[in-house]
Amino acid sequence: MKIKTLIVAAAAFAGLAITSIANAGDLELLQPGKLMVATEGTYAPFSMRAPDGKLDGLEIRVMREVAKRLNLEYTPVLIKWDSLLVGLQADQYDVISAAMDITEARQKQVTFSNGWLESGGRVVTGKDSKIASAADIKGKTVGALVASSWTKIAEDKGATVKGYKAESDAMQDLVNGNVDAVITDSIAAAYAIKSANMSLKMTDDYVSHVQKGFAFKMGKPNLVVAVNKALADINADGTYAKLTSDLVGFDPAPKDPIKTIK
Structure with missing residues (x-):
């Protein structure tokens, strides 16, 4: 009985591993289990260094929480602004979290998530x-x-x-x-x-008025859908407000987010 139990457990574990790999593939990730995110690290309050030297900021907090909701390892990639889109097209990372405005011109180059922050x-x-x-x-x-x-x-x-x-x-x-x-x-x-x-x-x-969106290389619909779902959940349960309000004094979530163009 013990041997049979071990065999069943091993099979279940293998099944979970296969499912995990399959899910990673479903999300069109560059590396299974990791969400590789481009950010500048120098643009307060969106992306900056905390007193302890760790990355912090509006986009860092929100995207880190998104990765957590997707059971992925948040993996930041520091890159200068003028190289962000080039790196995305070259598959150096999965998504750009840097504070990028959603514009008609950019919507022809990348797929944006639903608007995650409103400014102006x-x-x-x-x-x-x-x-x-x-x-x-x-x-x-x-x-x-x-x-x-x-x-x-x-x-x-x-x-x-x-x-x-x-x-x-x-x-x-x-x-x-x-x-x-x-x-x-x-x-x-x-x-x-x-x-x-x-x-x-x-x-x-x-x-x-302007809204910021997370930018993806075109052709990754599953990842975009998953991130949008995580964003919606983070807003609905109050996590977004808790993550952002202490930095700017209010909740900057869009009341009517610009939707992803499918």
Whole structure:
């Protein structure tokens, strides 16, 4: 009886192993059991280094949880922004988690997951400022990144623009009272205000909207479906909000996510 039991157990174990390999194949992974994820590691609050040196950030936390839900080992691949799409097409990783906007042009190059984060441009002001909306920046001096869409938006709204090479410099100038407001990405601004405890606020309205998506090489429908399912579950059970809110002060999940184009 003991021998028979051992044989049955061995067969069951072998079956599980075969099933695991089959499932890995079903997900179109480059390496069975691993989710290889491209990220920059230098773009706070999306991808950055924690004080202990480990990778942290919005995309890191969410994608690590996605891998966990899929019973896969989260395996980050650090790569520069301008090489992300090239590496994806060359099968260097399974997915790009770096904060990539879902645009029509990019949708022709890659398959995006459902939108996992919503952002956009917002006006940042001092806490005591009388600027209550984007319309109020007319005639004001507004800081914005040089050659960015924020610069054009500010000019279109009648503001005098002071250009900066780094958005952090614009935010510091605002704190110092050298500009009346700054237009920048709402997520980046929220993180900067919260992490540095700046005496700043954002107006309620947005000057633009954008959603971020995880990017896959075309031809991996099973992996995309699995990631979308994990994302939906993470949002539904409150895990997403817990993972992200402490970094930016609110839940940045899209209320109406852009759906994957099939």
